[in-house]
Amino acid sequence: KGIWRQVGRNEPKWVAATDQDRYRRGIYVIWRRAAPYPSFVNFDGPDRSSCVVGRPRTNTPLQALTLLNDPAYVEMALGLAIRILREHPNADEAQRLSGAFQIVLARQPDEQESSRLLAFYRERKAHLQAHPQEAQQLVRGNSFPMPDDPLSLTSSSTDIELSAWFYVANVLLNLDETITKD
Incomplete structure (x- = not known):
């Protein structure tokens, strides 16, 4: 909650979809350089600044916490x-x-x-x-x-x-x- 909030700016607010758009694939997730989608960060998603042929494979406590919560x-x-x-x-x-x-x-x-x-x-x-x-x-x-x-x-x-x-x-x-x- 509030991950996109930036101090001193009148930014649009994230509103989670409640219709069928809610179940669209991750390819449709909105990207913000200042506040990337947390699941992508926790699961080694590339930051889109360069092409990535293969993603690294890690296993961290943050991934387990993400999957559980x-x-x-x-x-x-x-x-x-x-x-x-x-x-x-x-x-x-x-x-x-x-x-x-x-x-x-x-x-x-x-x-x-x-x-x-x-x-x-x-x-x-x-x-x-x-x-x-x-x-x-x-x-x-x-x-x-x-x-x-x-x-x-x-x-x-x-x-x-x-x-x-x-x-x-x-x-x-x-x-x-x-x-x-x-």
Whole structure:
């Protein structure tokens, strides 16, 4: 917020799109030399002052923080959680996790990945059941456009389920395998 604000100037203000333009590719991101788009900086995007044939490959804590907290990535994780629940409405947790792995990594989880992520899912779900206001804030309190009822179900248990899968989706989208696709 306020990244484009320059002291002493009457500059235009950045207003995030709320229509279909919101989901356009990164090629349409507006560039400002004085305030580059933070995700591009954190992920070694060239500064456009010269042609770059190959980008350097780094792995820094700022990248992990961006993937976990940047509003664009939070929105992507929530979108993935909605997709997991929509595409697997009657599936159990393990089947949903397998579906999520297939979507994100184009493979099935191994036994260790599956057990660790299912334990994480259950821990998050138990926490959210004890604190349902956190689930409601996550699902309905964000600044990005969301349907009133993303799963066509209205209940606090839906918010809890969706929020628990959001955390799993956030982990999957933050994996090195997801980002670099070795």
